[in-house]
Amino acid sequence: MAEFLAQTLNGLTLAGVIFLVSSGFTLIFGIMRVTNLSHGAVYLLGGYIGYSVIAATHSFFYGLIAGALSMALFGLLLERTLITWLGRSEMSELLATLGLIYVLDDVALAIWGGTPLTINLPGDLGRSSTLPLAGIVYPNGRLFILGVSVIIAIGLYYLLRRTRVGAIIRAGVDDREMVGALGINVRLVFALVFTLGTLLAGFAGVLGGTVLGLYTGADSDILLFALAVVIVGGLGSYEGAILGSIVIGLVDNYGTAYFPAVAYSALFIPVILVLLIKPQGLLGKPST
Amino acid sequence: MGAGAVSPAGPGRPGGKLAGLTLVTLERSRPLIGPAAGVAAAVILFLLLQGNGFTSTLVVDMLVYAIAAMALDFLGGYTGLISLGQAGILGVGAYGVAIAEVHLFTPWAAVGISLAVVLALGLVLGIVAVRVKGVSFVIITLALGQVLWGLAFQWVGLSEGDNGISVATLPTLGPIDLNDALTLRMTVLLVFWVVALLLVLLVHSPFGLSLRGVRSNEARLAALGYRTGLHRYLAWVITVFFTGVAGVLYVFVNQLISPSTMDFSANGLFVIMVVLGGLRSIWGPALGAAVIVLFQQELSIYVTRWQTLMGLTLIAVMLLRPGGFWGLVRAAGRHRDALIARLRMRRSAGPAAGPSRPAAGPAGQPQAGRAASGTIKPGETR
Numbered sequence: 001m002a003e004f005l006a007q008t009l010n011g012l013t014l015a016g017v018i019f020l021v022s023s024g025f026t027l028i029f030g031i032m033r034v035t036n037l038s039h040g041a042v043y044l045l046g047g048y049i050g051y052s053v054i055a056a057t058h059s060f061f062y063g064l065i066a067g068a069l070s071m072a073l074f075g076l077l078l079e080r081t082l083i084t085w086l087g088r089s090e091m092s093e094l095l096a097t098l099g100l101i102y103v104l105d106d107v108a109l110a111i112w113g114g115t116p117l118t119i120n121l122p123g124d125l126g127r128s129s130t131l132p133l134a135g136i137v138y139p140n141g142r143l144f145i146l147g148v149s150v151i152i153a154i155g156l157y158y159l160l161r162r163t164r165v166g167a168i169i170r171a172g173v174d175d176r177e178m179v180g181a182l183g184i185n186v187r188l189v190f191a192l193v194f195t196l197g198t199l200l201a202g203f204a205g206v207l208g209g210t211v212l213g214l215y216t217g218a219d220s221d222i223l224l225f226a227l228a229v230v231i232v233g234g235l236g237s238y239e240g241a242i243l244g245s246i247v248i249g250l251v252d253n254y255g256t257a258y259f260p261a262v263a264y265s266a267l268f269i270p271v272i273l274v275l276l277i278k279p280q281g282l283l284g285k286p287s288t
Numbered sequence: 289m290g291a292g293a294v295s296p297a298g299p300g301r302p303g304g305k306l307a308g309l310t311l312v313t314l315e316r317s318r319p320l321i322g323p324a325a326g327v328a329a330a331v332i333l334f335l336l337l338q339g340n341g342f343t344s345t346l347v348v349d350m351l352v353y354a355i356a357a358m359a360l361d362f363l364g365g366y367t368g369l370i371s372l373g374q375a376g377i378l379g380v381g382a383y384g385v386a387i388a389e390v391h392l393f394t395p396w397a398a399v400g401i402s403l404a405v406v407l408a409l410g411l412v413l414g415i416v417a418v419r420v421k422g423v424s425f426v427i428i429t430l431a432l433g434q435v436l437w438g439l440a441f442q443w444v445g446l447s448e449g450d451n452g453i454s455v456a457t458l459p460t461l462g463p464i465d466l467n468d469a470l471t472l473r474m475t476v477l478l479v480f481w482v483v484a485l486l487l488v489l490l491v492h493s494p495f496g497l498s499l500r501g502v503r504s505n506e507a508r509l510a511a512l513g514y515r516t517g518l519h520r521y522l523a524w525v526i527t528v529f530f531t532g533v534a535g536v537l538y539v540f541v542n543q544l545i546s547p548s549t550m551d552f553s554a555n556g557l558f559v560i561m562v563v564l565g566g567l568r569s570i571w572g573p574a575l576g577a578a579v580i581v582l583f584q585q586e587l588s589i590y591v592t593r594w595q596t597l598m599g600l601t602l603i604a605v606m607l608l609r610p611g612g613f614w615g616l617v618r619a620a621g622r623h624r625d626a627l628i629a630r631l632r633m634r635r636s637a638g639p640a641a642g643p644s645r646p647a648a649g650p651a652g653q654p655q656a657g658r659a660a661s662g663t664i665k666p667g668e669t670r
């Protein structure tokens with residue numbers, strides 16, 4: 001039972017990292033109809049930059065901020081250049097960001113090499129403690145990741161549901177043209193959402209680097225998680241990203257713990273079930 | 289195809305005779321260029337595959353990848369369903385043979401088992417995959433490709449994990465022994481041409497035409513009574529099957545299949561081959577496969593950061609030339625047709641109207657020429 005509880009907590013930690021990546025991915029798709037396949041590479045790059053900053057400053061929190069801000073800047077540049085130049089063609093954007101994956105991966109390989117790296121958590125975060133009710137020993141770092149993800153999830157929910165900016169973003173997801181017609185600067189909203197999405201991915205990269213590690217291929221691993229999340233939860237739906245992350249995080253972790261031979265493929269079970277029953281995702285809207 | 293290089297004889301009279309000669313040459317050569325290029329390619333490939341050296345190994349690899357790239361173009365270009373799980377399907381074809389041989393099936397039985405598994409996989413997965421289109425289809429096939437890679441990587445009992453499985457014995461049919469390197473290379477070449485011609489035939493068949501209709505306006509086709517879902521399903525199954533065939537050849541040529549053949553990067557490479565070569569052309573993606581394999585296997589020795597170069601090339605193609613290599617060939621063909629039309633126009637205008645006409649706007653002339661002759665179809669050259 002203690003083992004099962006620990007595995008559940010592991011699954012939820014993973015879900016937290018996956019959520020940070022997939023919420024950005026799904027928001028960008030939802031409002032801009034841009035499928036940014038390089039979102040996983042942004043995650044990895046953010047993690048690597050965080051690693052280097054931590055190595056230089058010996059401060060985990062500077063690393064976290066550096067990973068997030070550098071990727072936010074990168075996202076802003078990407079949106080203002082490539083995405084704008086390609087001009088709203090869904091498939092060309094998808095293919096161009098596929099090309100970008102190879103560039104970013106190669107650059108990361110050139111700078112940080114092929115040896116897997118792990119980010120160490122500072123002080124008490126690097127230790128373990130006994131959980132009060134269950135009586136199991138569990139790493140503080142994972143609880144920290146879980147807590148941060150939950151806080152960000154609530155914060156984003158508040159932003160989207162309770163603020164004017166959020167209302168504009170949600171309106172943009174429903175009907176871009178109408179929002180533009182109402183005199184709202186849609187281009188500004190696009191840039192904002194894209195930047196927010198890559199900021200979250202870079203942030204997740206530093207957090208994920210502590211428990212999942214940074215290595216060549218980590219980007220496609222996290223991208224698969226994010227894609228599975230948006231298929232299950234519904235492409236473009238924020239609440240879907242939360243629900244999907246929990247499902248995928250738990251399924252993957254139980255799979256790794258109890259069925260190691262097919263863990264990676266176990267992800268496909270919820271994906272297939274959702275596709276058969278509700279192809280637009282659990283909380284997605286039917287595509288027009 | 290060389291046509292663009294011939295400059296029009298200009299408005300002056302001295303070029304009149306030259307212009308007439310150019311016109312005749314262009315008109316005569318027009319229907320011959322395609323077949324001639326095909327024959328030339330066949331002869332060159334045949335000759336390149338004779339030797340036992342590095343070149344023939346490289347060309348055989350190109351052909352295997354080209355088969356899968358052409359199959360992907362059939363689905364992605366003509367039906368609009370771009371699959372990012374192509375390397376995974378190829379891997380299933382290859383692992384099918386390897387695993388069957390590990391379990392002591394004869395090589396031919398292994399090929400049969402592998403193709404049956406691929407076909408079954410296509411039939412079953414198609415039910416799920418074809419339920420969605422566009423971006424969602426890309427995402428689902430990407431997930432599928434990653435899952436297949438995950439099975440190959442993690443299911444060590446079946447796939448022997450990261451080490452992969454080697455295949456030592458290849459099938460023999462009477463005097464044709466695939467264990468002989470030259471025979472194997474010729475077989476790959478033959479399969480390449482058969483698959484290419486089958487795909488070209490399919491594309492130009494009524495089925496292929498309705499696939500294009502599904503891509504450009506599915507709702508209208510459905511309203512006309514076409515079962516568009518079934519069309520997409522069949523196109524998917526055809527593509528999966530031919531990709532499986534490429535997988536079988538892959539494992540014969542390399543005598544080894546390991547998970548790295550079907551990782552994310554490999555899945556993306558197939559899409560890059562097709563897009564770089566030119567969607568909706570069948571031949572373009574074969575060219576794209578040749579270029580990418582050349583880069584991957586040879587130029588990567590000299591260009592350390594070739595992946596950056598390849599990624600940037602794909603981005604540049606998307607920004608500047610979405611038609612890819614084959615788009616350039618098509619553009620050359622259009623230039624040639626415009627030139628023919630212009631020359632015809634000048635001839636039919638005759639000496640009477642001669643001096644004044646050539647000054648007319650170039651945009652108007654080709655169309656007038658086409659209308660007069662009525663034989664040249666605008667746009668498509670092949």
